[in-house]
Amino acid sequence: MDLTEFTITQAHEGLKKKEFSSVDLTKAYLEKIKKSDLNSFLSFDENWAIEQAGEADKKIAKGDFGMLCGIPCSIKDAIMVDGQKCTAASKILENYVAPYDATVVKKLKEAGAVILGKTNTDEFTMGASTENSAFGVTKNPHDKTRVAGGSSGGSAASVAANEACYSLGSDTGGSIRLPASFCGVAGLCPTYGSVSRYGLIAHASSLDQIGPMTKSVEDAKIVFEIISGKDPMDATSANYKFEESKTQIKGLKIGVPKEYFAEGLDKEVEGIIRDAIKRAEKAGAEIVEISLPNTKYAIACYYIIVPSEASANLARFDGIRYGLSKPGNDLLDVYVKSRGEGFGSEPKRRIMVGTHSLSSGYYDAYYKKAQEVRQLIRDDFAKVFEKVDLIFCPVAPFPAFKIGEKVDDPLSMYLVDLYTGAVKLAGLPGLSVPVGKINGLPVGLQIIGNHFQENKILSAGMWIEKN
Amino acid sequence: MISKEEVSHIAKLARLELTEKENEKMQKDLSAILDYFNLLKKAPKPEKIVKSKGDLSAARKDEASHRDAGLVEKLMALAPDKKDGYIKVKAIF
Numbered sequence: 001m002d003l004t005e006f007t008i009t010q011a012h013e014g015l016k017k018k019e020f021s022s023v024d025l026t027k028a029y030l031e032k033i034k035k036s037d038l039n040s041f042l043s044f045d046e047n048w049a050i051e052q053a054g055e056a057d058k059k060i061a062k063g064d065f066g067m068l069c070g071i072p073c074s075i076k077d078a079i080m081v082d083g084q085k086c087t088a089a090s091k092i093l094e095n096y097v098a099p100y101d102a103t104v105v106k107k108l109k110e111a112g113a114v115i116l117g118k119t120n121t122d123e124f125t126m127g128a129s130t131e132n133s134a135f136g137v138t139k140n141p142h143d144k145t146r147v148a149g150g151s152s153g154g155s156a157a158s159v160a161a162n163e164a165c166y167s168l169g170s171d172t173g174g175s176i177r178l179p180a181s182f183c184g185v186a187g188l189c190p191t192y193g194s195v196s197r198y199g200l201i202a203h204a205s206s207l208d209q210i211g212p213m214t215k216s217v218e219d220a221k222i223v224f225e226i227i228s229g230k231d232p233m234d235a236t237s238a239n240y241k242f243e244e245s246k247t248q249i250k251g252l253k254i255g256v257p258k259e260y261f262a263e264g265l266d267k268e269v270e271g272i273i274r275d276a277i278k279r280a281e282k283a284g285a286e287i288v289e290i291s292l293p294n295t296k297y298a299i300a301c302y303y304i305i306v307p308s309e310a311s312a313n314l315a316r317f318d319g320i321r322y323g324l325s326k327p328g329n330d331l332l333d334v335y336v337k338s339r340g341e342g343f344g345s346e347p348k349r350r351i352m353v354g355t356h357s358l359s360s361g362y363y364d365a366y367y368k369k370a371q372e373v374r375q376l377i378r379d380d381f382a383k384v385f386e387k388v389d390l391i392f393c394p395v396a397p398f399p400a401f402k403i404g405e406k407v408d409d410p411l412s413m414y415l416v417d418l419y420t421g422a423v424k425l426a427g428l429p430g431l432s433v434p435v436g437k438i439n440g441l442p443v444g445l446q447i448i449g450n451h452f453q454e455n456k457i458l459s460a461g462m463w464i465e466k467n
Numbered sequence: 468m469i470s471k472e473e474v475s476h477i478a479k480l481a482r483l484e485l486t487e488k489e490n491e492k493m494q495k496d497l498s499a500i501l502d503y504f505n506l507l508k509k510a511p512k513p514e515k516i517v518k519s520k521g522d523l524s525a526a527r528k529d530e531a532s533h534r535d536a537g538l539v540e541k542l543m544a545l546a547p548d549k550k551d552g553y554i555k556v557k558a559i560f
Contacts, residue, residue, distance in 0.1 A: 411499050
């Protein structure tokens, strides 16, 4: 029996029946991590993991314990865990030790979770392949010559390769859903505001969200229920409480956006997604062709807004309060040298694009225009959700690509976010659920819902996973 | 194509030191990215800008919040240069 193959639900049952302990589980995962050549983890703390498992076993012995108690997980290295390194996969934070817990981590700890370690990401979560990590690419467990997707590539690979039972990732324009699709795991990007962002290293604050990456959709629901809700430490968190939905496939109105099945979509990916849609139709769902006419502007809009916000967020890395500091002749010299040395090429590119878009003389043409287009994209989705319950579409135009394939062409990397970026501009939730494979490479179906309708998405996702 | 001088100007605004090689690559990358942004010129104007749903911009009360003892020490420990409980910085000039 390989303990690391269990879902959260299965592992919980095993703990309940005393078939194994949390320490057994944790040791099994640590063995996998130590033998791994995927580079999914940037750091892990063996002794601390076993210590947490021991504490969980005490709670389990008392009989009163929740679903996550004693279950080992991994956390993306952009989310702070008190006392552990948090690098955001950047040289500028190489030696940064988190001074407090992110709210999501606090909630997991209260639920008795065992944190194994911190997973690889594109630097400051900026990328779609984990190739932008300052500490090496994460390999796809299904084909080690290919990327795991990004930016939460380490989280996705760790779950897919049984190096963790589940993981927390973060999603700005696809960073949970894309690696979930590439690695064949479930990944939920929640509605903007349903999960606290306190303790997540900021990328683009009007889009960033933390969410679960799991072996099953049911597991995603379990984790989401625990991490969601209002947090006084995050003013953008909403008064939201997860409620079970009675959503059934029969009678469900599913929108299929024609713009997401246009040029650029791999034919085999299209076939797999259309098959999944057909299965829902056979089960009684009503399939409605819909249009999101402003899709063509989404990537350009996204790549103005995100770098603009990132350029402001990354201003805090100045070599003064924390992180890499290079000596200089005066204060300005310290700033430019620390930032020049500490940031990798993608953060630099985004800081430059963002600074330019916000600068005098260019603001109206870029940033202001992008904000207007963002409204058009919001309106597109709002109109569609007057007619349908959920949207079914691909997560990515193709399965996992080769390591190095897009690395020299940032624009082609940006276009990977085609089906995941617009959703975020509208603040909507989206789930990636594995629905097929092409030559051994997983393909995810994206299920998009209206604001705060994660319950509907998850119900439909659980159905699709089983049928 | 965006010029070397323009890249240097943006880098100055962004407080970034770029090497000669980085500047060259940035000219190429920024030009391609900014060209792509031209697409937005064709986009229509929205009727009105509506903020996202939900009560996402509620300000908290302006009160000091309680934080764990020891947080200040942890934060101070992260500062690269300090003296007598203060973070030390270089002179502006």
